[in-house]
Amino acid sequence: MTPSTTAADKSGLAVKVGRAAGAAAFWAAVWVFASYRVGQPLILPSPAEVLREFVELGGTAAFWQSAGRSLLNVFIGFTAGVAAGSAAAFLTAFVAAADAVLSPALRVIRATPVASFIILALLWLGKSGVPAFASALMVTPVVWQAGRAALRETDRQLLEMARIYRFGRLKTLRLVYIPSVRAQWSAACATGMGLAWKSGIAAEVICQVRPTIGNELYSSKIYLETPALFTWTAVVICLSMVLENVLARLFMKKRGRRRA
Numbered sequence: 001m002t003p004s005t006t007a008a009d010k011s012g013l014a015v016k017v018g019r020a021a022g023a024a025a026f027w028a029a030v031w032v033f034a035s036y037r038v039g040q041p042l043i044l045p046s047p048a049e050v051l052r053e054f055v056e057l058g059g060t061a062a063f064w065q066s067a068g069r070s071l072l073n074v075f076i077g078f079t080a081g082v083a084a085g086s087a088a089a090f091l092t093a094f095v096a097a098a099d100a101v102l103s104p105a106l107r108v109i110r111a112t113p114v115a116s117f118i119i120l121a122l123l124w125l126g127k128s129g130v131p132a133f134a135s136a137l138m139v140t141p142v143v144w145q146a147g148r149a150a151l152r153e154t155d156r157q158l159l160e161m162a163r164i165y166r167f168g169r170l171k172t173l174r175l176v177y178i179p180s181v182r183a184q185w186s187a188a189c190a191t192g193m194g195l196a197w198k199s200g201i202a203a204e205v206i207c208q209v210r211p212t213i214g215n216e217l218y219s220s221k222i223y224l225e226t227p228a229l230f231t232w233t234a235v236v237i238c239l240s241m242v243l244e245n246v247l248a249r250l251f252m253k254k255r256g257r258r259r260a
Helices: 003-038 048-059 062-094 096-111 114-125 128-152 156-163 169-207 213-222 226-259
Strands: none
Touching: 048 062, 048 213, 062 096, 062 128, 062 169, 062 213, 062 226, 096 114, 096 226, 114 128, 114 169, 128 169, 156 169, 169 213, 169 226, 213 226
16 A cells, blocks of 8 residues: 555545534534523433433443343344344245245235334243344344345356356355345345344333333333433444444455455
């Protein structure tokens, strides 16, 4: 890498950071103005009040226990959903019988409101297992749809080349199919992470699983602790964005290593 390339990269990074900081400052100003106009912290607290609440909560063990439990629930559900969606994608792409059986069910899951599944799962699993189950259920059809579409759109010329050179099934899978689906599969996983957080936290709110972020959100609403409600909501958003970025960087590093 030449010095000019390094300078250009740093300049581009500085521009991105500047734009992000400018956008954050703009929306913070909108929030401050709206809070001032409302004049009721119970309805719309100011950023300073929310920040103060975050500092106070961050110094308690209960905060980290709730955040850790929710992270675990979402991670378990996300992992299970990606595994199930990937398996379903391969089955429905290559096995007609599996496509006839699984595709309608996955479409129904994708179209059904998550609250319905949460209530049903509460009857079947008990409340402690519902958040992970709900997360997995929302991730599975997203990964399945993207994976199946990518598998079916695999370049036929590459498949013909694999047949001519007598690649076995595993070698064809490793060298042709997986590189073809990686981009769409990675994007689906990033989308699924956001859905896993939304559905997992919703399940925690409905089931009142303790200690979790969802239960803290519910308690904040019941006791009209609006700054705490905003704080826990911000925690959910930040954790979701961080994990999505981690996934994106992880996939980018893997692609870079394979190209090298």
